[in-house]
Amino acid sequence: MSRILGFCFLLTTPALLFANTGVAFVHGTGKQTDARNDYWTREMVDSVRQGLPNSSNYTVINCDFEQFMWDSAAAGCLADQLLSFINNRGITDLVVITHSNGGNVMRWILSNPTFDSRYPQIISKIRWVNALAASSLGTPLADAATNGNVFEIAVGWLLGYASDAVKQQQVSWMAHYNANNLYGTNGRPGLPVGFYNVVGSDVESSPFDGDSYCGGYTLNLGLEVTQEWLDNCSDGFLNCSSQAGAGQVWFYDTQLSNEPLSHNQSRRKCFGLDVVLRNDL
Template structure:
C-alpha cells in the first residue's frame, strides 16, 4: 500500500509538472512585412511592442525578430527560405515546442506560403509541426489596389514609394489580380481553398486618424498616418490606409477588428498595427498562452 501511494504521488507530481515543462517551450517570432531588413526590431517593429509581447512568455528570452528580404516573391530563398532558416534555428537553439508567429502585412503571405507548401522545403514540416498559431496583423491576403497603382505607374506612384517601395517583386506580388491567382493556385486559407494546417487569425485595421489636434494620430508617427489618410482615397471606406478590410479578412479567420478591442475603440492604421498603439501589445501578450 505504501509503494502504491508513493507511485500515485510520483505520478501526480509528474502530471503536475507537464504543463509547466510544456510552457517553457513556448516561443514567439515576429515576422515583418515588405522590405529588406537587417534590424527589423529597430526599423520595423520598434522595441516597445516586442518588449510588451514577450512579457507573456514563461521564458522571456524565447523570442526572435526575423530579418529577411521580403522585397522578393514570397517563395524565393531570400524570403520564405530565409524565414524558414531563421525559424528553424530559433526552434532548435531555444528548444521551442510551441511557436506563435506574429506577422504584419505581406509577412502573412510569406508565412502562408510555408504553411501551404510543406513539401517545397525540407525545413517546412518541422516548422508547421511546431507552429501553434499565426497572429496576422493587417495581412495583405488579397493584395491592395495601391500595388496595382505603383506597378502601373500612376501619377501618385512616387507618393507611395515610402509605403511600398518602387516596383519590386513583393509589390508585383501584392497586386489584386496576382494575389487572386496565388490564392487560387498556391496558397491555402481563402474561400474555396483547403484550410491552413494551423490557426491563422487576422487583426483588421479599419480606419486612419490623422487630425493634428488628436493625440492618437501621433502613435506610430504622425507623418505616416497622414500619408495613410491620403492613400485611403483609393481604397474602400473600411481600410487602414494600405489595405481594404476585405483583403485583411481574406485568409484564415478574423480574431478582431481594431475598434472592438483597442483602448478607446481606436482604429489601427497600417503603421499603427505594428506598433505599441492603443493596447495592442497587451492584447498580443495576453493571447500568447491562450
C-alpha cells in the same frame, strides 16, 4: 469562440502543458536588417514578449521581403531563421506574429510543406499565427505602384515601388496565388494551423488628436492620403476585405479600443494592441 475552444483543446494535451513557448515577429514588405528597432520598435517587442513564461524565448526576423514570397531570400530566409530559433531554444510551442506581406510569406510556408524540407519541421511547432493587417488579397495600391501611373509617387514611400513583393501584392496576382499556390482563402483547403487576423479599419491623422501621433504622425498622414484610393473600411494600405481574406478574423481594431489602427499602427505599441498580443502568449 473557435479560437478559445481550440486553445482549450490544446491545453488538455500533455505536450502543451509542458511546452517551451516562443514567439517570432515576422515583418512585412522590405529588406530588414534590424526589424526590432526599425520595423516593430523595441517598445512593441519588449512589451509583447513579457507574456512568455521565459521572456528571452523570442526572435525578430530579418529577411529580404522585397522578393517573391517563395524566394530563398524571403521564405527561405524565414524558414532558416525560424528553424534556427526553434532548435537553438528548444521551442515546442511557437506563436508567430506577422504583419502585412509577412502573412503571405508565412502562408507560403504553411501551404507548401513539400517545397522545402524545413517547412514541416516548422509547421509542427506552430501553435497559430497572429496576422496583423495581412495583405492576403493584395491591395490596389500595389497595382498603382506597379503600373507607374500618377499615383506611383504617392505610394512609393509606402511600398518601395515596383519590387517583386509589390508586384506580388497586386489584386489579380494575389487572386492567382490564392487560387493555385496558397491555402486559407474562400474555397481553398484550410491552413494546417490557425491564421488569426487583426483588421485595421481606418486612419486618423488630425494634428489635434494625440492618438494620431502613435506610430508616427507623418506616416499616419501619408496613410490618410492613400486611403482615398481604398474602401471606406481600410487601414490606409489594405482594404479590410484583404486583411480578412485568409484564415479567420480574430478582431477588428475598434473591438479592441475606441481607436482604429492604421497600417503603421498595427505593428506598433498603440491602443493596447501589445497587451492583447502579450496576453495571447
